[in-house]
Amino acid sequence: xxxxxxxxxxxxxxxxxxxxxxxxxxxxxxxxxxxxxxxxxxxxxxxxxxxxxxxxxxxxxxxxxxxxxxxxxxxxxxxxxxxxxxxxxxxxxxxxxxxxxxxxxxxxxxxxxxxxxxxxxxxxxxxxxxxxxxxxxxxxxxxxxxxxxxxxxxxxxxxxxxxxxxxxxxxxxxxxxxxxxxxxxxxxxxxxxxxxxxxxxxxxxxxxxxxxxxxxxxxxxxxxxxxxxxxxxxxxxxxxxxxxxxxxxxxxxxxxxxxxxxxxxxxxxxxxxxxxxxxxxxxxxxxxxxxxxxxxxx
Amino acid sequence: xxxxxxxxxxxxxxxxxxxxxxxxxxxxxxxxxxxxxxxxxxxxxxxxxxxxxxxxxxxxxxxxxxxxxxxxxxxxxxxxxxxxxxxxxxxxxxxxxxxxxxxxxxxxxxxxxxxxxxxx
Numbered sequence: 001x002x003x004x005x006x007x008x009x010x011x012x013x014x015x016x017x018x019x020x021x022x023x024x025x026x027x028x029x030x031x032x033x034x035x036x037x038x039x040x041x042x043x044x045x046x047x048x049x050x051x052x053x054x055x056x057x058x059x060x061x062x063x064x065x066x067x068x069x070x071x072x073x074x075x076x077x078x079x080x081x082x083x084x085x086x087x088x089x090x091x092x093x094x095x096x097x098x099x100x101x102x103x104x105x106x107x108x109x110x111x112x113x114x115x116x117x118x119x120x121x122x123x124x125x126x127x128x129x130x131x132x133x134x135x136x137x138x139x140x141x142x143x144x145x146x147x148x149x150x151x152x153x154x155x156x157x158x159x160x161x162x163x164x165x166x167x168x169x170x171x172x173x174x175x176x177x178x179x180x181x182x183x184x185x186x187x188x189x190x191x192x193x194x195x196x197x198x199x200x201x202x203x204x205x206x207x208x209x210x211x212x213x214x215x216x217x218x219x220x221x222x223x224x225x226x227x228x229x230x231x232x233x234x235x236x237x238x239x240x241x242x243x244x245x246x247x248x249x250x251x252x253x254x255x256x257x258x259x260x261x262x263x264x265x266x267x268x269x270x271x272x273x274x275x276x277x278x279x280x281x282x283x284x285x286x287x288x289x290x291x292x293x294x295x296x297x298x
Numbered sequence: 299x300x301x302x303x304x305x306x307x308x309x310x311x312x313x314x315x316x317x318x319x320x321x322x323x324x325x326x327x328x329x330x331x332x333x334x335x336x337x338x339x340x341x342x343x344x345x346x347x348x349x350x351x352x353x354x355x356x357x358x359x360x361x362x363x364x365x366x367x368x369x370x371x372x373x374x375x376x377x378x379x380x381x382x383x384x385x386x387x388x389x390x391x392x393x394x395x396x397x398x399x400x401x402x403x404x405x406x407x408x409x410x411x412x413x414x415x416x417x418x
Contacts, residue, residue: 074378081351081385088392095399102406109413116417 020067025076029056032083041090048086055079152212159207166200174289178204182222182239182281191238193246201243204285205250208257211287217257218286219244224277225264237261243283323366323373326380330359333387340394348393351386358383 022030033056036042036049059075066072160169160176168179185197193201208217221236221243240259248254269276334355342348358379365376 074382077382078385081382081389085385085389085392088389088396092392092396092399095396095403099399099403099406102403102410106406106410106413109410109417113413113417 022063023068023073023076025073025080026059026063029059029076029080029083032080032087036083036086036090039087039090040094041086044090044093045086048082048089052079052082052086055082155210156207159210163203163207166203176287178207178285178287180204180243180283180285181278182283183278185243185283186239189235191235191242193242198246201246202250205247205252208247208252208285208287209250213256214289215256216288217247217252218288219247219257219259220284220286221259221261221263222266222268222280222282222284223264224280225267225271226277229263229265233261233263233265235261236263239283243285323362323376323380326377326384327359327362327366330355330362330380330383330387333384333391334359337387337391337394340391341398342390342394345394345397348390348397350390351393352390355383355387355390358386 033049033052036045036052041049055075056079059072059079062069062072062075160178163169163178166180166184170177170179180197180200184200185193187194211217219240221238221240223232223236225232227235237259238261240261244257244259247257264271264280267276267280268282269279271277271280334352337348337352337355342352362376362379362383365372365379367373368376
């Protein structure tokens with residue numbers, strides 16, 4: 001009899017539950033607890049999820065015992081907030097992890113930037129050092145070059161000095177002109193070198209051979225004003241060629257030396273006196289610095 | 299703002315004698331008021347979800363205040379209201395901390411993107 005009464009009571013309670021809907025707070029609490037139980041909160045905030053579970057049990061119990069009661073609504077409210085608290089706290093932990101990861105990444109990026117900057121600085125320093133070395137080398141090379149040039153100039157001056165005994169030497173801008181008297185080199189009206197001339201030209205050849213490779217030479221033949229222009233021009237060219245050929249025979253490179261006949265066109269003294277005419281009969285050897293100017297020189 | 303974990307915040311409040319299981323409605327009121335202040339301190343009013351629960355907590359505190367020192371029935375009613383106030387205040391605190399952390403993380407990632415753009 002007693003069991004039947006208890007069963008009937010329980011059934012009525014059960015039926016009451018079935019007929020009275022849970023409060024909105026309880027519906028929310030169940031849904032939010034499920035979210036907490038199945039989401040990140042269960043991993044990050046298990047204690048808070050447990051608190052929510054206990055609170056929800058109390059609310060469910062109140063619903064079973066007195067559905068729709070103020071107690072049910074109150075306990076469901078608390079359970080709902082505790083479930084939401086577990087979820088929010090877990091979101092906070094996820095955000096904290098994200099923040100830590102971001103700070104770690106930022107540290108790495110900043111470190112990489114510092115490393116790159118250091119590397120660029122080191123490269124710039126190396127480059128600067130190399131440039132300084134190069135500059136030092138260039139200065140040394142320039143000094144060596146200057147010394148070599150001075151030595152050559154000194155050698156040239158010495159050579160020219162030895163020539164001054166047999167020829168007149170003068171500097172014209174960048175050129176040096178070696179003038180040999182025609183009387184010493186050739187018989188009158190002839191283009192064959194005298195034996196004495198060969199001795200003198202040997203010295204000239206020696207000097208020309210020692211000149212730097214960028215120098216070139218023009219052998220210019222000149223006559224006095226006696227005779228026709230064409231005769232004088234032809235004679236002067238024949239004499240210039242004779243001198244050129246002899247110098248080539250003595251080792252002066254043929255591509256660096258050429259012969260030109262000027263005839264009587266460029267006198268250096270009066271043709272009215274024997275002395276002046278003697279001076280005009282001459283052979284000049286012009287030493288050029290710039291090969292390109294050779295053709296244009298007058 | 300450097301945030302401390304929620305569990306630490308709640309532990310500190312508890313250590314100050316402001317336990318969630320306060321003995322009297324007055325204690326519960328003091329506890330909930332402290333949690334509300336903690337939530338405000340981390341900027342709960344600046345974040346919509348946190349602000350909503352902060353306001354609920356404050357409203358419930360206002361309801362409970364005249365009851366905490368009243369009759370037994372009043373104090374019993376106050377205890378229930380304060381339990382809800384405490385639940386909302388704790389939730390507001392957690393939501394505010396979470397939102398602050400998310401914002402901070404977003405700022406750091408944005409800063410990293412800027413740094414990487416500069417490198418490119």
